[in-house]
């Protein structure tokens with residue numbers, strides 16, 4: 001994922017989310033104001049909204065937004081037919097200030113996002129950006145829009161929400177009617193700093209040559225002691241459990257699996273869950289001679305009363321943009337009836353930053 005304004009020296013990952021689980025948070029923040037972001041050519045812009053909803057139509061999940069005709073955002077969406085939605089997870093004073101500023105000025109002639117020092121990151125499925133400071137992001141493609149039928153709007157709402165005696169080009173004015181844009185949610189995630197983010201170095205202080213020699217000596221001693229201790233005791237690994245639920249039950253209840261790394265495969269091949277469940281994914285990170293390695297343990301469960309023989313599991317290694325850079329094929333001879341099988345995969349940092357399950361098939 002590229003950092004658009006280049007001001008930040010860290011990598012980010014898009015932690016995929018199940019939108020339904022985050023509905024209360026999205027609606028709670030929407031009431032107070034969240035952002036709709038657009039990018040048309042070089043022009044990136046955001047506006048604040050407090051009306052909208054997440055819903056389902058035609059079997060697709062949408063974020064529906066109401067944009068008055070006079071907004072610059074209206075022009076941007078008409079031109080690009082896409083937008084992103086940015087929801088804050090914490091409404092800090094800086095975030096609240098940015099949401100207020102962006103909702104009270106038009107972006108036609110100013111750059112509201114850089115005025116507010118917000119950090120933009122490229123979307124994955126759309127050109128509109130994600131915003132680090134408002135990390136919950138919905139990437140949306142507009143597949144339908146509708147003008148309001150003015151005759152059907154109750155008179156008291158017309159008077160309160162659409163007064164006709166104010167100018168339409170004022171960002172704070174409510175004269176214009178809305179276009180309703182149905183943005184199909186094509187990607188949903190929370191921006192998180194990557195586990196492999198380069199560590200920012202503290203600013204160097206000027207030191208005298210004598211002090212430098214002492215530091216060098218101390219470092220050498222530390223290094224010696226460190227490698228001695230490392231060789232004596234195995235370096236402890238901190239395990240971070242990513243998924244604990246039985247995937248099959250998550251799948252059958254909601255139609256969505258939480259973990260992005262298996263989500264795509266499982267949603268395209270639900271029948272696999274009849275015989276094999278992915279019961280746990282554990283990741284740990286280790287570093288040896290400055291080579292950082294991500295260790296992935298995937299537990300597969302044979303749910304049937306018979307042994308399953310000759311399975312091949314294909315894992316795609318992904319770069320930071322989510323592009324496949326390598327396949328790993330793991331052959332499993334047998335998973336015993338009603339038994340677990342653990343797959344262990346090691347991924348070196350310079351090879352990939354992420355992975356996804358690509359296939360489980362008969363070998």
Ligand SMILES: Cc1cc2nc3c(=O)[nH]c(=O)nc-3n(C[C@H](O)[C@H](O)[C@H](O)COP(=O)(O)O)c2cc1C
Pocket residue numbers: 032033045046047048049050051052066067068070071072073074099100102103104105106107108170171172
């Ligand atoms: C809290 C809040 C909620 C808003 N909700 C909407 C909305 O749902 N639809 C809309 O058209 N304008 C809404 N606005 C107004 C726009 O954000 C505002 O006119 C903005 O300046 C438009 O920016 P743009 O011209 O750069 O697109 C809201 C403003 C605030 C402060």
